[in-house]
Amino acid sequence: MSQKPRLKAGILGATGSVGQKLIRLLDRHPWFEITALAASARSAGLPYHKAAHWLEPTSIPEAIRDIEVKTPDDDLDCDFLFSALDSSTAREVEPSLARAGFPVISNASAFRMDPAVPLLVPDINPSHAELVCNQPDFAPGFIATNPNCATAGLVATLKPLDVAFGIEAIEVTTLQAVSGAGYPGVSALDIMGNIIPNIPGEEEKLEEEPKKILGRLENSAITPNVFPVSAQVTRVPTVDGHLLCVSVSLRRRADISEVRQVLTDYRGELTHDELPSAPSHPLQVLNGEVGPQPRLHADAGGGMTVTVGRLRPCRVLDFRYVALVHNTIRGAAGAAILNAELLASRGLLSHRSQAPQGSTLCEPEYQRACI
Ligand SMILES: NC(=O)c1ccc[n+]([C@@H]2O[C@H](COP(=O)([O-])OP(=O)(O)OC[C@H]3O[C@@H](n4cnc5c(N)ncnc54)[C@H](OP(=O)(O)O)[C@@H]3O)[C@@H](O)[C@H]2O)c1
Numbered sequence: 508m509s510q511k512p513r514l515k516a517g518i519l520g521a522t523g524s525v526g527q528k529l530i531r532l533l534d535r536h537p538w539f540e541i542t543a544l545a546a547s548a549r550s551a552g553l554p555y556h557k558a559a560h561w562l563e564p565t566s567i568p569e570a571i572r573d574i575e576v577k578t579p580d581d582d583l584d585c586d587f588l589f590s591a592l593d594s595s596t597a598r599e600v601e602p603s604l605a606r607a608g609f610p611v612i613s614n615a616s617a618f619r620m621d622p623a624v625p626l627l628v629p630d631i632n633p634s635h636a637e638l639v640c641n642q643p644d645f646a647p648g649f650i651a652t653n654p655n656c657a658t659a660g661l662v663a664t665l666k667p668l669d670v671a672f673g674i675e676a677i678e679v680t681t682l683q684a685v686s687g688a689g690y691p692g693v694s695a696l697d698i699m700g701n702i703i704p705n706i707p708g709e710e711e712k713l714e715e716e717p718k719k720i721l722g723r724l725e726n727s728a729i730t731p732n733v734f735p736v737s738a739q740v741t742r743v744p745t746v747d748g749h750l751l752c753v754s755v756s757l758r759r760r761a762d763i764s765e766v767r768q769v770l771t772d773y774r775g776e777l778t779h780d781e782l783p784s785a786p787s788h789p790l791q792v793l794n795g796e797v798g799p800q801p802r803l804h805a806d807a808g809g810g811m812t813v814t815v816g817r818l819r820p821c822r823v824l825d826f827r828y829v830a831l832v833h834n835t836i837r838g839a840a841g842a843a844i845l846n847a848e849l850l851a852s853r854g855l856l857s858h859r860s861q862a863p864q865g866s867t868l869c870e871p872e873y874q875r876a877c878i
Pocket of ligand 1: 519547550551590596616835
């Protein structure tokens with residue numbers, strides 16, 4: 508039986524920390540093959556292995572080593588793009604590439620809160636993908652985004668609680684790994700033996716993004732959830748894995764065993780059978796008092812499983828727990844790949860060079876799937 512040809516993927520920001528993780532996770536992907544790499548003018552013109560300061564634990568895939576790095580302004584031979592650009596570059600580059608016909612699957616924060624752009628977590632809010640069908644500002648392509656890395660861990664724990672009990676309010680304090688700052692990121696002299704009690708812009712993302720992700724899709728628009736979130740963030744000297752200390756109050760009264768059961772039973776809205784990168788367990792719940800820990804649990808489920816531990820009553824809100832998310836996989840590259848898989852499964856990832864400027868772009872079969 509002949510296999511469907513793989514879709515051609517380009518990566519913007521391919522030399523950075525998330526770009527490298529995308530390259531590693533996409534190696535031998537059943538649906539996608541990397542055919543274009545782009546970064547800044549500093550890297551353009553070089554073969555990839557000379558442009559990138561490679562940080563992944565396996566060597567650069569053979570098929571990637573000698574691809575010439577381009578800039579986003581060059582001709583990019585691909586059907587769709589992953590973007591791992593910094594936010595200010597993304598704000599300029601992503602719309603123009605979408606308008607040139609590319610579906611852009613972005614890690615950057617630039618358009619996450621744009622009402623026309625889905626802030627997508629396929630195992631949590633797959634129906635929000637419908638928003639890509641109507642983005643006149645970016646047509647004939649579109650932009651779809653994944654959340655901030657700490658938000659990705661928080662919403663994975665909030666979704667089952669919201670469905671079962673409703674969420675009244677959240678307090679969260681994060682201890683975020685240095686890989687979250689990209690490469691070279693924070694200076695060793697600033698972070699070794701130290702904790703930095705702020706990451707500019709991060710608290711606002713944690714306070715706003717969960718409400719959009721857990722919002723309701725009504726008449727092709729998202730009505731955000733209303734619970735308040737109070738966030739405090741810190742940068743700590745771990746490498747991978749953001750830890751979140753969460754307190755939550757619920758709309759419906761529940762005892763601790765019910766809350767534990769709901770978190771333990773949660774499987775999300777997708778399975779690995781549907782999308783290759785979907786975790787079979789989006790959450791794992793630990794017993795005992797010493798987990799989760801970044802070194803022990805960040806790689807759970809290939810980095811796509813969020814780990815919860817220390818679930819207990821809270822004297823101020825109702826319950827508290829500690830959650831751990833792999834920030835560059837579940838919180839970045841793995842999340843973007845899962846988004847691309849969801850959109851590909853709905854026939855949405857081809858280059859849209861044929862569609863007229865400004866038109867909306869859903870194929871009839873996808874519009875049916877969205878209803
Ligand atoms: N790290 C995480 O845990 C994480 C999690 C979630 C989301 N994100 C988001 O993902 C994005 C990438 O993060 P990162 O940690 O991978 O950053 P990074 O390591 O600093 O990489 C930035 C990439 O963007 C490229 N670039 C910079 N300026 C450019 C320009 N003017 N034109 C084209 N390319 C340009 C760089 O290319 P050169 O090498 O040529 O300079 C590099 O490839 C950011 O928006 C970040 O907020 C990161």
